[in-house]
Amino acid sequence: MMIGTPSTPKVTPELQRKREAFYAELPEFNMRPLWAILKDAMTPEPTTQAVPYLWKWKDVRPRMYKAAELVSAEEAERRVLMLLNPGMEKPGATSTLFAGVQMILPHEIARTHHHTPNAIRFVIEGSRAYTTVNGERSLMEKGDFLTTPIWAWHDHGNDADVPMLWLDGLDMPFVQSVDAMFFEYYPELTQPLRREVDDSIRRYGSNLLPAFERPIGEGLYSPVLNYRWKDARASLEAAKGDQGSPYDGVIFEYTNPYTGGPSLPTMSSCLQLVRKGEHTKAHRHVSSAVYHVAEGRGYSIIRGERFDWEESDTFVVPAWSWHEHASAGDDAVLYSFNDRPILKPFGLEREQAHPKGRQE
Numbered sequence: 001m002m003i004g005t006p007s008t009p010k011v012t013p014e015l016q017r018k019r020e021a022f023y024a025e026l027p028e029f030n031m032r033p034l035w036a037i038l039k040d041a042m043t044p045e046p047t048t049q050a051v052p053y054l055w056k057w058k059d060v061r062p063r064m065y066k067a068a069e070l071v072s073a074e075e076a077e078r079r080v081l082m083l084l085n086p087g088m089e090k091p092g093a094t095s096t097l098f099a100g101v102q103m104i105l106p107h108e109i110a111r112t113h114h115h116t117p118n119a120i121r122f123v124i125e126g127s128r129a130y131t132t133v134n135g136e137r138s139l140m141e142k143g144d145f146l147t148t149p150i151w152a153w154h155d156h157g158n159d160a161d162v163p164m165l166w167l168d169g170l171d172m173p174f175v176q177s178v179d180a181m182f183f184e185y186y187p188e189l190t191q192p193l194r195r196e197v198d199d200s201i202r203r204y205g206s207n208l209l210p211a212f213e214r215p216i217g218e219g220l221y222s223p224v225l226n227y228r229w230k231d232a233r234a235s236l237e238a239a240k241g242d243q244g245s246p247y248d249g250v251i252f253e254y255t256n257p258y259t260g261g262p263s264l265p266t267m268s269s270c271l272q273l274v275r276k277g278e279h280t281k282a283h284r285h286v287s288s289a290v291y292h293v294a295e296g297r298g299y300s301i302i303r304g305e306r307f308d309w310e311e312s313d314t315f316v317v318p319a320w321s322w323h324e325h326a327s328a329g330d331d332a333v334l335y336s337f338n339d340r341p342i343l344k345p346f347g348l349e350r351e352q353a354h355p356k357g358r359q360e
């Protein structure tokens, strides 16, 4: 017995002709029958154009240096090479997340602007270039994780003697999709410094919060500008003997000290240790993520495909894609950012363990 409406009429050639005539007159009124597309719209599981992909640092780095020869930071405003997901039409690494590599040469300035997309920086190469965010400056070192929250004025510069390169992560595709993009230039090239260098690390970065003031931005984002590599790496090392997560090993989230939640309203950032000899179990979740290899070597199996990675490579795990990680040789450290904070408040995040533990 077929399950369905009991009174499905027989589609005679005459009825079919009438239907087609009816469908043909609808576009003029900007209407269309839902039943023609319902199965494409309401899929049993997420479908995404984004595909798993890995960008090798050995391919990215020379092209970044080439870009620096050809275009100044001033001309470019932001000298960024975008990491584009080959399955997607819109620019982005996943449907919600943008990734790029930014480079700033000694004595260059990337002028001050602000925008509604939030941004993260994860430092890949260089030493002591700066970013200034809402009047506070931080000198960056390899492995540092920095936040640029929604609508924060920010400029970058380099008073050191070596180029700096970092991974940029923005929620730009998401912000575009909800028609919430705003952007403005600051009236001058650089913004005035209104705080001491690394003021926010001292004020908010030591498990203490000033009890005499309301949370900055009503607690929407972390007040900490720079989460130092040496501190984050030490946290991983301290927990090295723990069981950790079956899917991620020893994983830590960079948190907003006001809430204990993610550092930015739309993006959660994590640092994880995949220990020597460790091979995690496979799972999948709706949230998508961009991974960056902070230390070591290894591989990830994503949707059944193996991606071998080494230091400074970047790869994506699209929505609802089985994935598992393994180190090769020594301990490996992965930085990642994901869109979980966008999904969670609406009950849209789901996670599933792979029925066989790992992919074949």
Ligand code: GTQ
Pocket: 078, 080, 099, 100, 102, 115, 119, 154, 168, 169, 170
């Ligand atoms: O540093 O402000 O990768 O505005 C893309 C857009 C970086 C930035 C990006 C941006 C920035």
